[in-house]
Amino acid sequence: MDHVSTASVSRDPLSPVALLEDFSLEMTGKDVPGLEEARDRIPAGTRINVTFLGNEDPGMRLAAAGAVRRFGFTPVPHLSARRLRSRAELADVLAALRQDGAADHVFVIGGDPATPHGPYDDALTLIRSGLLQEYGVRHVGVSGYPEGHPAIAGPALWSAIEDKTAALARHGLAGDVITQFGFAADPVLTWVEALRKRGIDTPVRIGVPGPAGIKRLMTYASRFGVGTSTSIARKYGFSITNLMGTAGPDRFIRALAEGYDTERHGTLKLHFYTFGGIGATSRWIADFRAGEVA
Structure with a gap:
């Protein structure tokens, strides 16, 4: 199977197309048919996050992560801390991912429930559990919120990201930050610069709403x-x-590229929220890379 080559992409940091090097995508357990249809338009090895939805059972999420790996991409399954009922359940999930070759990369998030179903209050407690590296996890993604969170105050968000990135370092785990999607580049770049001033040099994947x-x-x-x-x-x-x-994200990406300064913002990549349209998103990216998007 032939995948899209990234060799011809300009490495000029001010080029909008350059921002698409090593982009990542997001899908649900139901998106496997769409991923299979789109596989030839997506560069080999691309990281594809598999979300944790409450209406999808563990088997569906595991099957999706396995499909991502079989199609030649890097699965990044989500772990929702407050939905996990016990340490044993977390161990079972990680063991199943490891058995299917999908445990190297995970994304940890607190999750939707206001009250935890088990011992994990948030992503930080999950990282501190020690189970991730025990089951072969090497890279952990954590969330960032450039425009804030409707239920969490700004100071708490900053404390959380500082604590999570510090915990990853203490546990010998590589990581990156994936931001919530937004529609304006300026708040994103301002937030990333503030992140760097706090001494956090972790790569950041900017959340982009797909077409x-x-x-x-x-x-x-x-x-x-x-x-x-x-x-x-x-x-x-x-x-x-x-x-x-x-609507597509071309205006947003061009504005990001125009304001991006490697000295102030460090390593930035893009993460596409596909909203169930992984085929449409992959087509849009391919067209943008080929210069076909005005």
């Missing part, structure tokens, strides 16, 4: 507390009065 219907984009943005409808429309360049169209 999707405008109504769908705004629904997801509202769910995750990303701005207001009016501000989203203004920043992303579409009309709030026409919700039937489709």
Whole structure:
């Protein structure tokens, strides 16, 4: 199977296309057919995060991670701390991932439940459990929120990311930060610069909303507390009065590239939230890389 080559991509840090080197994608357990259809448009080895959704059973998530590996990509299964009922359940999940060759990389997140189902209050307690490296995990992704979190105050968010990156270092685990998606480059770059000033030099993957219907984009943005409808429309360049169209992230990526300074921002890559449209996202990326997106 032939995959897209990355050899021809410019390494100019100010090039929008250069930001697409080593991008990552996100999918759910239900997206395996879409991934199979899109596999020839995605560079070999691309990291593909498999989300932890409450309405998908562990078998579906495990099967998705295994499919990512079989198709020649790097699976990054999500571990939702507050949904884990016990240390034994975490061990079982990690053992199953290791057996399927999908345990090298994981992404840890607190998760949606307000009350933990078990002993893990947040991503930090999961990292501190010691089980990750015991079951072969080598690389851990953690979350970042450039525009804040609807349920967590700013100072607490900064403390959390400092504690998580410090814990990863103490446990000998490599890591990166994946940010929540946004629609404006300036808050993202300002947040990354503040992160670097706090001494955190971990690579950052900037969350990018993949191409999707405008109504769908705004629904997801509202769910995750990303701005207001009016501000989203203004920043992303579409009309709030026409919700039937489709918007892509080209304006956002170009603005990121224009403001990106390696000395101030360090290592930045892109992470695409596909909203169930991994095929559409992979096509958009291929077109953008080929210079076919205006």
